[in-house]
Amino acid sequence: MSTSAPVVETARQRPSVAGWGLWRFVTQNFYVRRLFKALVTVWVVSTIIFFLIRLLPGNPVEQYISRLIETQGMDYENARMQAAALFAIDLDAPLWVQYGEYLGNLLSGNLGVSITSPGTPVTAMIGRFLPWTLFSVGVGLILSFTLGILLGLMMAYRREGVLDHVLTILASIVSSVPNYLLGILLVVWLGVQWKVLPIAQMRGTMSPGVVPAFTFAFVYDALYHAFLPIFTYVLTTMGNWMLSMKGSTVGTLGEDFVTVARARGLNDWRITTAYVGRNAALPLFTQLTIAIGFVVGGSFLIETIFQYQGIGYVLGSAIAQRDYPVMQGVFLVITMSVILANLLADFLYGWLDPRIKVS
């Protein structure tokens, strides 16, 4: 049989040697574009915060000035000077100059000084309290995500079984309880009524006398104090991960490539992890990064309830005491964390799902 010269086809999206440079440019462009978008968002949000604080009727600067006049009997000029120092702005300059200075201060990390703890720069407060929030929220999210994915996968494999039904009901219940409510219930039941946990002793982020260092004693102590916030995050967010993962896995199990993988004789473990699990978990990673962003912002009720001194706790007391520079700083941090989390989502997804880079 005469075979004609083989017609060799090349992959569609793959570049020829000449197109290689162009292709790389586009890939880089993907990341550059996302980064640029994130920077623009940060800028827009800081600008909004600036104008909210300065231009709205009853704005914090004016309020602070009148409070100084009322409570401390200061004259307007002095009160105004003190306010300018605290907020790190020059109130006499034209608005656009103020705005320029504000942006300059932001870039150099100057967020002003706290009103309630005079002399403490806002950035220093953030530097001190934010790590605790990142630690507790981070551990909580990793735990609930991992557990949720494993349980969701298991539910999908045993769907319509007893285990699946029980877990589905439990997951729906716990995921509909707001985290602050669960926090209050935990304090009331475990700490006050049944006295299972020494709630008062567990408050704070560290026991007195413990020094932060990479020692077992410190890690243990940190986990001991963070236990209740972490437990609350895990319990209130795990249900959603379980249900999302179950749905996603049931969908993936019906995909042709899973049947073909079985036809190819792959073993169940390989199919469950690399074929079903990985594809089913893909859409959840986007949700995870978004959750990171929001949990930092939402941590403030939990941290206030458990008296856990993280950034949310700081925000809670700043709101209670009208410490505007601190509030402004924390809002910026929350915005940044949402934006960073989204950026992470884009990058992570591009790395986990090869199909993303093309579009």
Added chain:
Amino acid sequence: MVQSTVGRPAGDRHPDKPPLSLQNVHVSYATRRGKVQAVRNVSVDLHAGESLALIGESGSGKSTLGLAIVRLLPETARIEPGVITYRRKDREVDVLKLSRSEMRAFRWSDCAMVFQAALNAFNPVLKVWAQALDTAQAHGWHDKPAIRRRLVELLEFVQLDPKRVIDAYPHELSGGMRQRVLLALALLLNPQVLILDEPTTALDIITQRTIIKLLRQLKQEDHFTMIFISHDLAIAAELADRVATMYAGRIVELGTSDDIFYRPRHPYTLGLIRAVPTVTGGFEQLFSIPGSPPDLVKLPSGCKFHPRCTFATERCQQEEPELELVGAEHSAACWNWREVQAELQRNPLHRGALNVLDGIGSEVEGS
């Protein structure tokens, strides 16, 4: 070239013992409405090196039969009763009695199935190479350079550029390319039996030709025993040594390609052939089988084809005919097959239909 690189040594063959025998195979699906009898009483021997085409309207149970052989049916399906025997060299296995791990080993290395929907046949997050490696390693083959050499050879055989394809993700390949990669992967472990379920459906005509040409090449080496599922008669005629017509889950006619396409004895096969459109138009003589396939939950009495059959008589409504010999290697399940024969003498098969069958063959030959 193909013979030496893709096939297995010819000594592997046992001409007297069919590599695959189906005896009395039944498959049913449990559904809300009741038991769907998708395959009923199928018995057929596949001889070494032959290719058998399963033809029939969609819903006649072709895919179900294919999936039953590799036991990849959904959990709602039951293969009962039935015996599927597989033979390779001195080994003889009862496929339906294999344990989980034996079944896993049997799949792909003894019997590979290329699916209808090759578009989604690959894990979207793994490169072609990783998926080939997975396949080899699942069967205890860990020599990476050797696996790679074999894959390159097979990708060249299916006329793809290995350099480009091996490190590509599935979404970077077109539908036709994916189908060919799957075909290459199916040959990776030298399976004895190859089941191809509508391998060309959903592909454009040019790609279809390429695939048909490749399958012809495979067929010409008689190391592969192929089951070729298609509702496209022209392609079946092109690729099959023997043809089985399926209707309502049963094989109603079985014979050589020539017997089936030139001397059909079952009214349903005749109807299928007369329904093949001609390339040069001629819509006026286009025939279609009246009615629609029966409800597989509530099958009609007697011959399942009788509500649609122009040859039906009183007896057809009462008794279901079994396959009986109507020629040397040709059998049909019809009480009135002699009437069909007589009808063909009065009204020979239209040249148009035959031209299509001949035409495709020669076109592919020449390409």
